[in-house]
Amino acid sequence: MSLFLIVALPFLGAVFPALLIRAGRNACSWSAGVTTLLAFIGLMINLPAVLRGEAVTARLDWLPWLGLNANFFLDGLGFLFATLILGIGLLIILYARFYLSREDPMGQFYTYLLLFQGAMVGIVLSDNILLLLVFWELTSLSSFLLIGYWKHLPEGRQGARMALAVTGSGGLAMIAGMLILGHIVGSYDLSVILQNKEAIQSSPLYLPALILILLGCFTKSAQFPFHFWLPHAMAAPTPVSAYLHSATMVKAGLFLMARMWPVLSGTPEWFYIVATTGLITMLIGALIALFKDDLKALLAFSTVSHLGLVTMLLGFGTEIAAVAAVFHIINHATFKAALFMSAGIVDHETGTRDIKRLGGLRHLMPVTFTIAVIASLSMAGLPPLNGFLSKEMMLEETLHTAWGHSHLLVPGLAVLAALFSAAYSFRFIAHVFLGPKRSDYPAHPHDPPVGLWLAPAFLVVLVVTIGLNAQAMVGPLVKVAASAVTGGELPYFKLKLWHGFNTALLMSTIATIGGLILLVSHGGLERVWNALPRPEAKTIFDAVIRALTGLSRVVTDTLHNGAISRYAMIFVTFTLAIAVYAYFTGTMTLPTRDAQDAPLLPTLAWFCLISATAMLTFLHRNRQLALVLIGVVGLIVSLSFNYLSAPDLAMTQISVEVVSIILLLLCLNFLPKTTPVDSSLTIRVRDGVIAGVAGVGSAALIYAVMIRDFSFPTISEFHLANSYKGGGGTNVVNVILVDFRGFDTFGEIIVLGIAALVIFALTEAVLASNVRAYLLNRKPEWPQSGDAHPLMMVVATRVMMPIALMVATYIFFRGHNLPGGGFIAGLVAAIAYVMQYMASGFTWAAERQRIFYHGIIGSGVLIAAATGMGAWFNGLPFLTSAFGYVHLEPLEEFELATAALFDLGVFLAVLGAVMLALESLSRFAWQPGMVTEHAMDINPKRDDPPPEPDPDADPDQPATEGGT
Amino acid sequence: MITYAIYFAFACFGVALMMNLWRILTSDGVGVRVLALDTMVINTIALLILYGVSISSEIFFEAAMIIAMLGFVSTVAYARFMLRGNIIE
Amino acid sequence: MAFAGELIISFFLIVSGIFGFVGSFGLLKLSDPMSRMHAPTKATTLGVGGVLIASILHSLFMEDHLSLHELLITLFLFITAPVSAHFIAKWHIHRHETPESLPDAGDDGVWATHDIEDDEDAAEMPR
Amino acid sequence: MELLLATAVGVLTASGIYLIMRKRTFPVILGLSQLTYAVNVFLFASGRLAINQPPILNKYAEVSYTDPLPQALVLTAIVISFGMTAVIVMLALSAYLSSRNDRIDLTEEPGDDA
């Protein structure tokens, strides 16, 4: 079967349980089991090839640009691990089917489990280290889900997070390490990398790469000091613990060390880092396991210890040590999985995993007892079980290992670790199964149904048979796997129970006897242990995370404190700093233009502007005054534009100015009329300094610009030259706006239209909220005068408004050739309407003539766009203009231009937008009772009609005239 | 002769402008300031037209006209604000 | 003729300059707020009017074409200046005068600016 | 002339920037308005200053014209910033009416987002 399929099957299988959640527990477990079985079978088909020493490969280019490819290969090592993963996986699926209770979502469980399984298979079959990284991180993620499977347990949540944090971060380090490795070799394909030992080990980047990769391995395989997450991962359901935390995931780190062994090992760095870490982990894990009362915690620390053992063996860097490592991986997987399952059964049946509450179960649960005893004794390293064999090999290897100059350190500590190991294994048997039967089990324990004990029983059978006949059972497998680890021929070895009386056996004996002694004296030792101050990893981890979170919170909340006044300060300061930097790293020539002299008039205007601005800045707290001053500034700016040959700008500026002031006045009606002092003097001085620097900067910049010529001829020379003959207008600014750069103008009217829409939408949103009630009950801040709509104003408007509309029309039509155009015309027309609204009130005017400003805006934009698209029919691009001169007798010749149509769009959009905005704002002040009945409040003609009624001089009653 | 007359008028309206500014800067009531701004607007119209006369250009006419119209509207707006709070009611 | 033209133009320019000055000077000099209003509304308006006439004459005599559009600005100012002044006067009455400080309003009882409805709901009541 | 304009830009910019660092919406809007003036004049001046050379083509005489392009750009910019001003004014008002508070900062104060 293709390797792709073997890797893909578990992932495919993960889909079924998710889909079959409603189909029942059996369907879920069956689908999971069958896919796993298929993958297993697929794997086994490759057994002959693997045993022949061939590597089965499958390649697929995924991301050649990066070198990340879906390349797989299967050699002895991969085969061994894949067998463990899929084989034990099958047993776990079986076991879990009976272990999980009715309330547990079975589909989810199997989905996660198979995801994990697929990721693991992926790791061990990857022939591309980037691909391997993908699977590597996937195992972290899926194990996160599995550990947190029981969502109601806080320990599950915390354990899952801790596992993810530790293994995830290791994975990140490994990414860096792998990338470095890939760069040294020039390829991310394992098969290539494994050929480049020389290049790698001689590279200056060897040590960084080694450390980074080992960080990944150590975190994953729970090596000291990253071992602390594993016991907390025990909050997972027991099948998960048995699978991930004994047989598979934690072995991923070992796998990788074994995988990389040919190119990374053999250096002192490797030895001292790997072997030492392994040794310490083995010792500490065993020691802690001895004092754990929780069955699973005991097993977890035991796992830590055994992982340390394998790590140490790999660290030794010798071929035989590698063989021992491979062999122990197999053995540990069998007995530890069996033990976890047994612990699960005990938990399941008695309702507790606390050793202190257990004891005497051997009669109540004979089957479980048998399984647990055999597995425990293997863990203790007693003959004739498989644990004994690999432990012997380990001890033997320690004897050949010198740490620094000491030849005793490693063997001595190894014996000590083996001693602890024996002790906790014995304790597992003695304190759970032996001793008197108790009366206070939380449940009534008895042996479980066969479904639960079948899987561990099978494993125990393996434990025994491998122990008795290792060479036949696993010899070839170990051989191919180990030669894959070493990457070459192995020295002769034979897996056997009896090597004669040698030092290793002596060490074993010491360990066993010592273990028994420790078991006997456990009570006393426990008191000593509990009295000792020990760093509790979880507390530290929690504290670190809490501190990290707290610190993040402080940093984040301080940096992003929601104070835009500060954000703006930072913005301005940063911009200034960068701009000053850019300036001073550049070069500058002397001015090339003479400054023009300043006559009296501009100087006066300048003086007005400066005074008004200064006053505005210092007296801005009086908001009404500030608006008057803004008016002065706008007026002067407009005048300056006039003076500086920009009549179009001047008109636009002043029109926009007035409409803005009206908007601001409408708004200020509701706002407080003064601004309180919020900032301290220091802050104000600081802001003043920043503002001053910014002012100097902008002034200097524009001054430097103005006293220099353009470095190149400007594109506007073209505009001046082509405005009349190509654009049909003599007002070049207008031709630029509606023709050369008509697309800008198109965008601009859309901006204006959107602004009006936004304002309208905001009004609707605010008036739909409880603000409406506030507005209805709002009293004016100061007494209002009488006579809201003075007669004089109304009458003046009746004349002025038509004239203003006339002016707007005039401005519109002349714009193409003289200052003016659709935009200014639109504003003037809008102001004409505003005049009417101010005179007689919004409601009165609106009632007389309902204008759908939405429609005006929309039609404006559509007319502009349609004009632009008209050019398409001539095969010309959007916004291509056309114009012609019409001569109709007896009229004089006049011009017709599509630009005028475009400008009409502009006019309408502007008019509609301004009016919609004003209308929306006015609605805030509108109150239901407030119907303005008359155009003017005082009208003597209305109040006392003349003696002879004249139909033409009807009072301005809406009833008589409004309906037209 | 016209040139001197124009200079004279420039000076008069320029000084007038400064006096308006002084009123705006030193008054205590907003009403007077609005009045001063209104006057300022009218004075600038005069200045614009004068400037047009001085350079024999009519390019400023429309601007002056629009300023005249808009100056009125803004004065009314300010005044309505002071009288009624709401300028469009 | 040209000299006469120049003379007339200059005359208008000077006179309007003086009125323009007077308008703003009055705004500065006169002490009570109501009086201040007098100067700018008339003198300034007249001053601008003079400039506009000068401009018309200038184009007529100096550039030889009739250009009357300055009249339009004059028209605007004559329509709007009284209304502006009226509003500002109302503001003054609203803020600084009481019914007692003003002359009696005759049969109507009170001046319009002081005619404030006490009842908020008065606007709803039929007249 | 150039110096007058440059200093005017500088003063407007300084005023605008000082005001946008205030803590209430209204002065910030005033500041934005000042900044808009400043940048419009700035952009305008990027075409250099010319007096009495409006870019209105004279069919009868060879005259020089000021650079029309910055004028067109400023016109667009004025219109756009008008739209922006209208929106920020309305938004500031809406925010004030909703919260009865015209502070612009949203620093976490108890009861701030009632």
Place this chain on the structure above:
Amino acid sequence: MNHLIIAPVVLPAMLAPFIIMVIRHHLDLQRIFSVAATVILLGISFALVGQALGGEIQTYELGDWPAPFGIVLVLDRLSALMVLLTSVLALPIVLYAIGSGWDKRGRHFHALFHFQLMGVIGAFLTGDAFNLFVFFEVLLIASYGLMTHAGGTRRLRAGVQYVVYNLLGSTLFLFALGTLYAVTGTLNMADLAVRVAEMPPEDTALLRVGAVLLLLVFAVKAALLPLHLWLPLSYANAPLPVAALFAIMTKVGAYSILRMYTLVFGPEVAATHGLVGDWLLPAAMLTLAAGAIGILGSRDIGRLVAFAAIASMGTLLIAVGLFTPASATAALYYMVHSTFATALMFLVADMVMERRGPEITPRTPMPQSGLIASLFFVGAIALAGMPPLSGFIGKLLVLQASWSAPERVAIWAIILIGSFVTIVGLARAGSLIFWKSHAVEPEPDPNPQSPPEIDTAPEPSPGLTFSATFALLAGLIALTIFAGPATEFASETAEQLFDPSRYINAVLKGGEQ
């Protein structure tokens, strides 16, 4: 003349006015037109990408005025890619907005939505610097409306800040354009490139100031530290589907930096040398750090995703800031990824928020918790750059691209540690929201008038919202599976970018300059 180039701008520009004019009061019709137009837009975008694939750069001279005197639209691989990205993002979001009923909580959602698309697409297509400003403003003002859509006190107040900050940015934009025009006398980007390259070496200071101011404008949009400060409050308080759409807005900033600083102020240009290199990269790294720290320090889910957006912009800007073809390749791939991932996460955050409020605290369970939890998990994987999704590939590409940079160690450390912090933060948030809530018993509700409705989704049509989210997820998956072709496209795009003469020749027609 290939009118298709302007179609993606004109289509929304016509549709939105049509909506407000004709079918303003008919939400159903608005929805139909809005979705239909988005689908058409998607079709146009695919066609444009198809045209760009050939490698020939096409231009569209508006008003038939020759460049550089008129405005020109330019279709190259990059612009086509960005337009496609925009429309691909738009469809799920508009569907989500409809499905969740967000579009009817305020006025004019669809019109503003299409105006926003118009602005974004115009910004991607234009070849004129001032026109870029105009489209920036179009997209910004539409975003102001969308950000404050449906109102609400906090949203409005956050909206004020958002608008004010961006107005500052717009002002700066004009300062920059004024300076550039004053020095070079042109606005056309290709023409700018020509002139900047010919700039006399003894007179560069003003040009440099203009160039750097422009960069800062784009940095504001791209949320580069310390100009990113506007983002958390704005995005967290916007309607979250809108925030999802805004995922493309930050990309406009990144795009503009990439465009301007390869075309005009490219690495080879002497006059503007060192302007970017000296600080963009460190700032990008700090952005990533600030984002990651923010994720860990967030108290509510909207803010969490906002910071995730910042972090992903940090990563993207690191890639952009390296300014090599390889880094640009990584940047383009990551850009697509980051857009989908951020948008997906905002939509998921919206689902969570609609069901149980924004706080990252244990609460009572919510309807469809399992499905949403899965989506959150997947989104978190994507954002944290964990395998198997495209985030991981993107991260690898960025790491790989930075191999030859002198700042390699710092970049790697920041990216990897940033990922770690992100993972911790997202895991914390996810487990609190989805797992712990599972643990808390549905307590007696303190307000009896709102009984907890566990089984009913708050959206009018959850089917649509979930489909929309899954569509984004599918985008991520496709990006992962087709990472090969995708990086191939990105690398060819980067090649085109780093050969500005092709662009210049296409726009200036062989350069009569």
Place this chain on the structure above:
Amino acid sequence: MRLLRHIFPHPFLTLLLTLVWQLLANDLSLNSLLFGFFLGIVIPVITMPYWPNRPKLHNIPMVIEYILVVLYDIVVANIAVARIVLFKPDAARNPAWVRIPLELRSPEAITVLAGTITMTPGTLSADLSAKGHSLLVHCLDTDDPDAVRDEIKQRYERRLKEIFE
């Protein structure tokens, strides 16, 4: 007749607007005359809702007379004001309020009167009474408020009454 009223809601306005257009266009041509007239018809129709009633001018010659009188008054009296402003000490001035009882009833007429009062120097119409039957006028400097009142009524109101009512 009704149709005509719809086309020309305010014939004088039409006339005024046509004139305004000529002034705006600043050249007299058939084009501008026709177009101005066209606008003079269209714009009043658009703005008609805001000016529902139709004031009538009864005495056209009187209109011209009135304009001339006012222009004369403006010029002459402005000189007086200039003198006051420039030379008269503030303390020597006698500002005063004057109430003018109105006989005019038409709003248009009252507006013209008030405007005239303001534009003619020395007086400024400040307010109307609550029902519009009196006009409040402020005098810059007067010793005899009653004389001011009488002169206004005699010189302006009388003529306006003839024009409007």
